[in-house]
Amino acid sequence: MSQFNLTLKPAQSEIILKPGASFTQAYEITNNSSQDIRLSASVLPWLPSDNQGHVTYPDLPQSDLLFSLLNSDLKLNQDFLLHPNQKKQLVLKISSQNTLEKDVYL
Numbered sequence: 117m118s119q120f121n122l123t124l125k126p127a128q129s130e131i132i133l134k135p136g137a138s139f140t141q142a143y144e145i146t147n148n149s150s151q152d153i154r155l156s157a158s159v160l161p162w163l164p165s166d167n168q169g170h171v172t173y174p175d176l177p178q179s180d181l182l183f184s185l186l187n188s189d190l191k192l193n194q195d196f197l198l199h200p201n202q203k204k205q206l207v208l209k210i211s212s213q214n215t216l217e218k219d220v221y222l
Contacts, residue, residue: 121148122155131210133181138211140186145206147198156195157206159183159222171221179220182211 123146133139147153161179162171185192186207198204 119149120151120153122146122153123148133210133212135212135217136214138209140207140209143206143208144203145198146203147200150200152200153198154195155198156193157185157190157208158193159208162221164221179222180213181220181222182213183222184209184211 123144125144125146126141129141131139131141145155160173162173164170165172183192186209187205190196190206196204
């Protein structure tokens with residue numbers, strides 16, 4: 117198995133979004149490895165699995181939130197290549213439908 121080293125900033129975000137609103141957040145990914153890395157950006161639901169910080173990715177129904185990348189050259193779930201020491205900014209837009217207030221982990 118090949119090894120890789122990535123940096124993601126911010127690594128974690130907590131967003132409070134009112135129904136009907138939208139939010140945009142830029143994320144910077146850096147390839148700290150000495151080799152090319154092929155990645156894809158996605159948004160998946162997750163649930164906490166224990167008090168050690170582990171999570172599970174169950175098959176949950178799609179949330180009422182809409183996600184898209186504002187990058188002109190990239191879409192969610194599309195592969196992209198990061199060369200050694202290369203940085204890429206991904207701009208994620210989250211749009212809320214007119215739904216009830218609730219906690220969602222994605």
